Amino acid sequence: MEKDNKFVQEIADMTEDFPRWYTDVILKTELVDYGPVKGTMVIRPYGYEIWEHIQEALNKRFKETGHKNAYFPMFIPLSYLMKEAEHVEGFAPEVALVTHVGNTELEEKLVVRPTSETIICDMYSKWVQSYRDLPLLINQWANVVRWEKTTRPFLRTSEFLWQEGHTLHTTEEEARGEALKMLEVYREFMRNVLAIEVLTGIKTEKEKFAGAVETYSMEAMMLDGKSLQSGTTHFLGKNFASAFEIKYLDRDGQIKNPYQTSWGVSTRLIGALIMAHGDQRGLKLPPRVAPVQVVVIPVAAHKAGVTEKATEVADTLRKAGLRVELDDRDQSVGWKFNEWEMKGAPLRLEIGPRDIENGVAAYSRRDTHEKGTIKLADLAAEVPALLDDIHETMYRQSHDFLHSHVTVCHDMKEFNAALDNKNFVKAMWCGCRECEDAIKAETAASARVMPFDQTPVGDKCVYCGKPATKTVYFAKSY
């Protein structure tokens, strides 16, 4: 059915122009639109529902780890931001500042939160008196504003939605453990909900969060070989606690500052799943966050009994707890097939006269394009199992893709070759800032994470050739 190709909705060739492909897909599938203010995005219902499923899955996990949700104000007095030296330096260039209300100039300028450590610390200093108040485990869902120079929907926008956890602990071990635990929560979430494989580890000094002692990160690999920092957790030490005078009286009668963590993931995750799973036909959504898990398409709907049977099938699946859409719009079936593939629905069921005669529904998987039939009587049991299989297959694909695109490199020649092949580079590094900066300047790749498993992959720094002790993943990134 080539026709003249003139009715085909074109999506850019992802192998040739990945950024364009990304933009085409998110706009054409009605995930987002551009906002009127440069760098902002409108998340449309189809995209927002993905976010809701992400929120639901994370909230469930936060509850299990003892965290409570709360909400703090969006406006933060500028003076708060100034209290932690590294923090100001890191965020000052990109904060939006409120200076006026109407025509009146404000006595104290307000920043629109780029992150909430400072205002939350201010409140924590009032709430914490005793070691009995600790640990304090709070999360908030909010929007934050960071006026970045270049933006792209989901990946980097001037305003974005996220979740930020902020905790206080009596001991360093407990706080560091919390940061590591939440990183593991994120990793498990990526594995079991978004079906994305990630590398986890520690950020270098250069790349860590402004104000943190240590930053842990998970990095996902996009289909063009770039890395996307998909979530971070921070061990903040006492940096903020002392700056904001959060103090408690310990059992030993001493007044102490607690140890602190913060951690977050954002709507960037939606960008991650688009760029980690998509293909030439468009989105490929993992079933556990897909707004429409199963689309039911009546074939030859004008024939007697077809619409009725399709409706019945959709109802059966809804009762089985699935998110189902019956697409009975007045379009050709081919058009609908293509549309739902582009929109990433994991599973399509077709109900036509032939199927009804045979007592089956025809299915087509979005992940493998495999087709088959399921007996109508078995739908409620088999479709959920099929969705689980799609999830596992998608994770497997993500896992294999990442690990087959990591190259161990010992010198810059290998390094550059690996980057050209869209691989992550695993290499040794001497640990000095000069080499890290030089590598970034020359190759546009940055040190993404130092894996927890520091098994050496050589003995010399990939850049300067001096003895090296750190194993690092380098990659170009979003």
Next chain:
RNA sequence: CGGGGUGUGGCGCAGCUUGGUAGCGCACAUGGUUUGGGACCAUGGGGUCGGAAGUUCGAAUCUUCUCACCCCGACCA
């Protein structure tokens, strides 16, 4: 902020060199025929060409200025 590019119905584009007051595809609307991989026919609605000034009898087209957006670099979840 440095380098490159683009602005013409909702979207994608043609027209510009050789000025003569807009055209195509998609989308949209109505009617009909269709429907197992992006259907077809007919009819119809919608733009004054990013903005301003200038040249000219006449400007989407030429000149100058300006604005906006996009891509590549420096900054970042």
